[in-house]
Amino acid sequence: MIVPSMKYKEIYDELDKDKFKIKLRIEKIYPKVVKEFKRSRSFPAMHIDEYKIPATNNQYVIFYYAENASKIEELYYTYFGVVYSDNQRFVLFPMEIRYQHTPKCDFVNMPQVHVFTSHFLQRYNERYLHNDNLTANQVAGMYLLRNRDVITVSMNEEINKNFKEYGESNKHGVRVHDGFCFTKAALQYKPSEDGVREHDELYAMMYLYTTFVSERELTDGQKDAIDKEHLELLKYCMGKDR
Numbered sequence: 001m002i003v004p005s006m007k008y009k010e011i012y013d014e015l016d017k018d019k020f021k022i023k024l025r026i027e028k029i030y031p032k033v034v035k036e037f038k039r040s041r042s043f044p045a046m047h048i049d050e051y052k053i054p055a056t057n058n059q060y061v062i063f064y065y066a067e068n069a070s071k072i073e074e075l076y077y078t079y080f081g082v083v084y085s086d087n088q089r090f091v092l093f094p095m096e097i098r099y100q101h102t103p104k105c106d107f108v109n110m111p112q113v114h115v116f117t118s119h120f121l122q123r124y125n126e127r128y129l130h131n132d133n134l135t136a137n138q139v140a141g142m143y144l145l146r147n148r149d150v151i152t153v154s155m156n157e158e159i160n161k162n163f164k165e166y167g168e169s170n171k172h173g174v175r176v177h178d179g180f181c182f183t184k185a186a187l188q189y190k191p192s193e194d195g196v197r198e199h200d201e202l203y204a205m206m207y208l209y210t211t212f213v214s215e216r217e218l219t220d221g222q223k224d225a226i227d228k229e230h231l232e233l234l235k236y237c238m239g240k241d242r
Contacts, residue, residue: 001057002092004085008188009204012111015081015094018058022079025051026062030075033064037072044068048137059083063141078144091116091140097150099205101189102197111204114150116140120181120209127214128178147176151230152207158225174207175226179214183207 002014033047047064062079066072081092092115099110118136125131125139134142152172153159159173160182169184186206192199218226 002081002083004083004090007203008113008186008206009111011092011113011206012094012204014056014058015092015113016111018053018056018060018081021053022051022060022062025049026077026079029062030064030077033075034072037064037066037075040066045072046138046141048135048141050137061137061140063137063145065141065145076145078141080140080144089118089136091121093144095150097152099202101200101202104198108202110202112207113204114207114209116143116209120212124178124212127212127217143178146178149177151175151233153180153226153229153233156225156229159222159229169208172207173226174209175230179212180218180222180226181209182211182213183209 002011006014029049033049036047037045043066045066049062049064051060051062052058053060059082060079061082063077065076067076083090083092092113095112095114096109097112098107099112100107121136121139121143124143125134129139129142151174153175155171155173159180169186172183172185174181174183185208188203188205190201190203191197192201215223
């Protein structure tokens with residue numbers, strides 16, 4: 001069972017291990033959701049399937065979505081894990097994203113756990129979806145459906161003039177389709193005995209999503225700074241792939 005005290009790689013492995021059972025659950029429920037949506041008279045239509053895996057007690061939400069009646073036969077769907085800690089609810093989503101440990105290192109595919117706070121999802125709804133009738137699970141589902149592509153961006157004072165006040169964990173933000181996510185990031189790794197960072201043993205990362213700003217709310221200066229960091233990353237990655 002996933003618990004907050006686990007290390008990031010342990011949480012990622014639990015989420016990854018459950019993928020097959022979630023796939024089976026989706027195959028079972030999908031036809032029922034299609035029938036439900038065909039009876040619907042209002043769109044967009046949403047369906048929430050709360051699913052606990054008996055063997056592990058890991059809790060998931062599977063979210064189905066149809067924008068209009070023509071989309072019913074090919075539904076959009078996504079899923080996410082749910083955990084609680086100190087009466088706070090967190091949404092979990094596993095990813096593998098390229099990571100560079102030091103400027104001398106190559107990029108590697110890094111197991112990552114992306115963790116969304118309730119505050120973040122509230123801000124996403126307030127600043128982008130603008131729908132007070134949505135539940136927390138529906139907001140999370142909409143966010144994950146709409147923002148599948150993730151670009152990590154190095155923070156600087158042009159993006160957030162106070163970013164240094166939040167310490168080492170605040171070095172990166174995340175650009176997505178709908179706007180910009182402020183995050184805290186941490187790496188699970190084993191330092192090399194020889195003290196050379198390039199020799200560190202890497203395990204996994206965690207991104208904690210703290211708040212969201214929509215594209216229209218970003219200042220022109222912030223947009224330019226994010227664009228610049230994004231472009232530099234793309235140039236670097238393209239150069240490394242040659």
